[in-house]
Amino acid sequence: xxxxxxxxxxxxxxxxxxxxxxxxxxxxxxxxxxxxxxxxxxxxxxxxxxxxxxxxxxxxxxxxxxxxxxxxxxxxxxxxxxxxxxxxxxxxxxxxxxxxxxxx
Amino acid sequence: xxxxxxxxxxxxxxxxxxxxxxxxxxxxxxxxxxxxxxxxxxxxxxxxxxxxxxxxxxxxxxxxxxxxxxxxxxxxxxxxxxxxxxxxxxxxxxxxxxxxxxxxxxxxxxxxxxxxxxxxxxxxxxxxxxxxxxxxxxxxxxxxxxxxxxxxxxxxxxxxxxxxxxxxx
Numbered sequence: 001x002x003x004x005x006x007x008x009x010x011x012x013x014x015x016x017x018x019x020x021x022x023x024x025x026x027x028x029x030x031x032x033x034x035x036x037x038x039x040x041x042x043x044x045x046x047x048x049x050x051x052x053x054x055x056x057x058x059x060x061x062x063x064x065x066x067x068x069x070x071x072x073x074x075x076x077x078x079x080x081x082x083x084x085x086x087x088x089x090x091x092x093x094x095x096x097x098x099x100x101x102x103x104x
Numbered sequence: 105x106x107x108x109x110x111x112x113x114x115x116x117x118x119x120x121x122x123x124x125x126x127x128x129x130x131x132x133x134x135x136x137x138x139x140x141x142x143x144x145x146x147x148x149x150x151x152x153x154x155x156x157x158x159x160x161x162x163x164x165x166x167x168x169x170x171x172x173x174x175x176x177x178x179x180x181x182x183x184x185x186x187x188x189x190x191x192x193x194x195x196x197x198x199x200x201x202x203x204x205x206x207x208x209x210x211x212x213x214x215x216x217x218x219x220x221x222x223x224x225x226x227x228x229x230x231x232x233x234x235x236x237x238x239x240x241x242x243x244x245x246x247x248x249x250x251x252x253x254x255x256x257x258x259x260x261x262x263x264x265x266x267x268x269x270x271x272x273x
Contacts (some may be wrong), residue, residue, distance in 0.1 A: 004113045005112075006112075013113055015113075016113070016115045016116075017114050017115045018111075018115060018168060036112055036114045037114060037115075037117055039138065060123075065150055066134055066213060066215070066223065066226075067213060069223070070213070075226065076223055076227055077227075080227060080228060084152075085117060085151075085152030085153050086117050086118065089115065090117055093115055093117075098226070098259065099115075102147060103143055103147065103216045104143055104147075104212075104213070104215075
């Protein structure tokens, strides 16, 4: 197990840096994580983050890009604009969740 | 054991100038053989990899408007179903097997072929049709899925995908 310090708080992560305990996350943590990967969070980012957190709480696993798009109603194109290059993983990282496991 | 990282631990999300590029040649028109290329293209795009798909020979069925929504799966000649081969030849068996496979795919939340292609395009993927296959089947651009960027020769595709990793399916 690895710990790292975010905003003076100790949080648990996996060896890649994804938070492993969703309860250690809050909105301030999200802002800091986003800044680390060069993102400034807008209202649009927040809508996606909140969907992912809510869906994770209900499903017990992180939604894939497909699920974020079909269930959450976020167009795939928009997700690529908000979280460029690797939208599903970046979104999971900022939302303090494990990276998605599903193939599609 | 707990390791405490003093420096911020940030996942490697690559950079915008990542040189990785993937070319996938789709040469099959069976429902089951359409998916490997689509799934891998989608995965690559989600990882920020520039991805090009080239549809050739039977793979044309995946982008031909008339057939793309109606690909089939047959047990015939496919020993991996572990069923007696004779069964596969019975009337209605291909329809039944196709129906079952579609249901399994849908239940997993995986899109059908046309919708999957749209997702790939929305993710920034490129679709190309093979010139020779178009000529053999007497098809034009308007017969093909609207998001296909062009009907190009094999050499043009090779040129476009210079430096790419390549998958032939």
